[in-house]
Amino acid sequence: MTDEPTLGEVVRRFEDRLTDVRDDIHQLGQRLDEKVDRQVYELKHEALATRVAALETLREKDAEKLVATRRWLIGAVVIPLVAVLMPVIILLVQGAST
Incomplete structure (x- = not known):
């Protein structure tokens, strides 16, 4: 059972991924705003x-x-x-x- 992450670590990894996705969406929005x-x-x-x-x-x-x-x-x-x-x-x- 030592290989399995704790619930807190799962939540932290999920929040990190969610933050990455938000940043990617924000960057895409900026690129679309610059497109002619x-x-x-x-x-x-x-x-x-x-x-x-x-x-x-x-x-x-x-x-x-x-x-x-x-x-x-x-x-x-x-x-x-x-x-x-x-x-x-x-x-x-x-x-x-x-």
């Missing part, structure tokens, strides 16, 4: 996808503006400048060769 609902996740994902699409559209518009600005710069500044300087250069070259 699937609908909330999907909404956030859709909002992010919409935002990325808007940013890509803005980037494409900015690239088009940059190309238009370069074309304007070439057409309004470089070509007239070359047109003015070319006759001067030609006259200088002809004058130096005579």
Whole structure:
């Protein structure tokens, strides 16, 4: 009979197990509170996808503006400048060769 636990020891072991189960349930409750609902996740994902699409559209518009600005710069500044300087250069070259 020495191998059998006393009633007090059985109660103590049972209370220990009950405490462990309560702690486990409490931890599970905390983990469930931290979990994101699937609908909330999907909404956030859709909002992010919409935002990325808007940013890509803005980037494409900015690239088009940059190309238009370069074309304007070439057409309004470089070509007239070359047109003015070319006759001067030609006259200088002809004058130096005579």
